[in-house]
Amino acid sequence: MSFARTRVKICGTTNLSDALSAAEAGADAIGLIFAPVSKRRIDAAAARQISLAVEPSVGRVGVFLDQSSEEVLRLADATRLSAVQIHDRYSSAEWAELASFYPVVRVVRPADLGQIDVPALGSSITLMLDAPQPGSGQPLDWPALAPAFPAGAWLAGGLGPSNVAQAISALRPAGVDAVSALEVRPGHKDPALVRAFVEAVRRADGPSQR
Numbered sequence: 001m002s003f004a005r006t007r008v009k010i011c012g013t014t015n016l017s018d019a020l021s022a023a024e025a026g027a028d029a030i031g032l033i034f035a036p037v038s039k040r041r042i043d044a045a046a047a048r049q050i051s052l053a054v055e056p057s058v059g060r061v062g063v064f065l066d067q068s069s070e071e072v073l074r075l076a077d078a079t080r081l082s083a084v085q086i087h088d089r090y091s092s093a094e095w096a097e098l099a100s101f102y103p104v105v106r107v108v109r110p111a112d113l114g115q116i117d118v119p120a121l122g123s124s125i126t127l128m129l130d131a132p133q134p135g136s137g138q139p140l141d142w143p144a145l146a147p148a149f150p151a152g153a154w155l156a157g158g159l160g161p162s163n164v165a166q167a168i169s170a171l172r173p174a175g176v177d178a179v180s181a182l183e184v185r186p187g188h189k190d191p192a193l194v195r196a197f198v199e200a201v202r203r204a205d206g207p208s209q210r
């Protein structure tokens, strides 16, 4: 059986140097966290500078928690995002409104699996399974989650160069997302770890997908 190439998002990018080195390493997207609670929060001016500096093929995904859909749309427009990632529980109308403006990554927890009508989401909403505490570096129990893992969903939660191949093999996610395992301190990446992460994903995909 052949699989599509696993997409890679490097989350919690707070500065231009980390954004450019993630792009150079071959990341498909960078994550810019606007959640007020995050120790990796970026302000709108810095996010916009990064969005305009990376090459257009690199996605700029804004990450939001405890923020209204109006604030999400305002920041997405102001900072030239290509997609928004939402850790909140919105109403159906709010999801539909957001998805009419931007591709949406809707974050779900293990307890949510099996309770979401995946076909009804439509093509603008992609699910991402993450640990209950975002950005905490806690891996999930991938084999236990395999029966309920939705086709086409992304995976986050404690992924890094040393375990991402195991996670890909267990769940075959469409994309993977990581932050804690790639940092020297919160908000600052180790470029060697970012490169090692992208390379580990490419190796896990196999030679036909590189």
Ligand SMILES: O=C(O)c1ccccc1NCC(=O)[C@H](O)[C@H](O)COP(=O)(O)O
Residues within 6 Å of the ligand: 011, 012, 031, 033, 035, 037, 038, 039, 040, 063, 064, 065, 087, 130, 131, 133, 134, 135, 136, 137, 138, 156, 157, 158, 159, 177, 178, 179, 180, 181
């Ligand atoms: O990382 C944060 O500080 C954060 C805070 C609030 C909402 C979201 C946050 N991160 C978003 C992500 O998508 C992380 O990359 C994801 O949870 C994986 O993190 P990690 O387990 O540290 O790799």
